[in-house]
Amino acid sequence: MKTYKSEAEFLKDYDPNQFERLSLTTDILIFSVSSEEVNNYRKLSEKFLSVLLVKRKDYPFKDKWCLPGGFVGIKESIEEATKRVLKNETNLENIYVEQLYTFGEVDRDPRMRVISTSHVALIDKNLIKGNLSNNAKWFHVVPKQHKDYLEIILDSGEEVLSFKVQKKISDSMNSDYRYEVLENNDLAFDHAKVIASGLERIKNKIEYTDIAFHLVPEEFTLGELQQIYEVVLGKELLDPAFRRIIKEKVEKTKHVQTGGGHRPSALFRYKKKEL
Amino acid sequence: MKTYKSEAEFLKDYDPNQFERLSLTTDILIFSVSSEEVNNYRKLSEKFLSVLLVKRKDYPFKDKWCLPGGFVGIKESIEEATKRVLKNETNLENIYVEQLYTFGEVDRDPRMRVISTSHVALIDKNLIKGNLSNNAKWFHVVPKQHKDYLEIILDSGEEVLSFKVQKKISDSMNSDYRYEVLENNDLAFDHAKVIASGLERIKNKIEYTDIAFHLVPEEFTLGELQQIYEVVLGKELLDPAFRRIIKEKVEKTKHVQTGGGHRPSALFRYKKKEL
DNA sequence: CTAATAGTGTCTATTAGACAGTATGTT
């Protein structure tokens, strides 16, 4: 083996293809909250957590649904690729994105070895005005916890998908989310697993961070905000407790929202913490 | 473009090299707790959080220190590769490992495009008896929070490394750990960043999971356990509060530990939660 | 007036923080 005198000299000789190389994709769980009007002028609209899915038009997994994503270019960081996909898919920039998990099973893509780094993005759906890419559709996410598995139902209004996953309990000290897919006919690749993991992530994180504010417009009522917490956490919250916690994170604007058959509510905005 | 009638037919024609491919490595932060005897027969030994580093003997970054790691083979999952590296490095199997983050900057490796999925492993150092691989060494990890940056000092007893990082505050609603390296002369690649991220991860996770028990032997005293919490969290805890919290996670054994110049203490073991 | 949400006051229960005190080994 040749010995080198400097790093520069070593690099000149280096052959990147001495090992067989692989491909990397970025996949994005784009979450938002959608409202469904209720036929009662007094009542608030019902809120759902929604995820954006794309129908595959080519092999592999032709006609199945999958997460928006794409290959990471050789001269592109994972972050750049993720932003590019987000822009393509939603026409939005400066969106909140965080990395979720990197899935690296050998057979997760039948074409070849593909590693997937998955992400969670949160957006205010109102910002998208007919700018959705072609095969993309919003699906309401309805998790149902059964006795020993989790069923997730995805409903676009026209089409209903569903799958079942189970949390791996390899180690009771571990809180890493690992899901095993028990049943899945609708989602391509290992995306059922990714959706389950992402759901768990935002459910945990909404309690100890301020990510919820990415899901609402600039100005919002505390009722709306509370609904978002409720829909993500999957349980009802008590008003006084919610307001106590949220109070220090928001500031009242001069605006109010009227129009419902009830007392109008003040509009608030997110108040950034000082450091 | 040719159209295919079935997925099998499509796959037969697929060329994986139509896009330039890249390499993936797994890097592991192997943490343990080491004890340093104090020259006072009454006192408990002082505890330190330690991380295992390897001195690079080849280019690139020759003679710098880095995390144990290696390339993920084309027929190997990330998890398998990680276990293989752990076994090589420590001769241990069935160790606690969790995925930390995937770093994918374009220039993080000067040789070629390499993506790195980093991991955190926690071990009871006593299990390793002279089985450490050749160039590996334990370093005490001493974080020092300065006014607007974090300094991390790594001390093997013979060699002292240090670097400075700063938390990125790109978005106050985000709690994703992103560190920028301000100063680093001792660590290869972006491993300074990885260490800072991993430290933050276990600091957070020790509070809401039971990962601490991976750092102690089967049987341990509550004093030892408390020291581990203290050294990871970087702050002292009050005994009664600590025992209140931990009480439901442990069970007393019939053994006691004597020998210190003070009251002997009961030995406990981890009690798994029922589901 | 009524149904519905907006918003507040307050009591209680639970949890966290603090401190003081007792217990028991080794030298």
Place this chain on the structure above:
DNA sequence: AACATACTGTCTAATAGACACTATTAG
């Protein structure tokens, strides 16, 4: 006896949960 840790009791402060009450609008 003295020191250092082991371990517990209890008071207090802070936080979370629960419920009841008032306010205000469109129809």
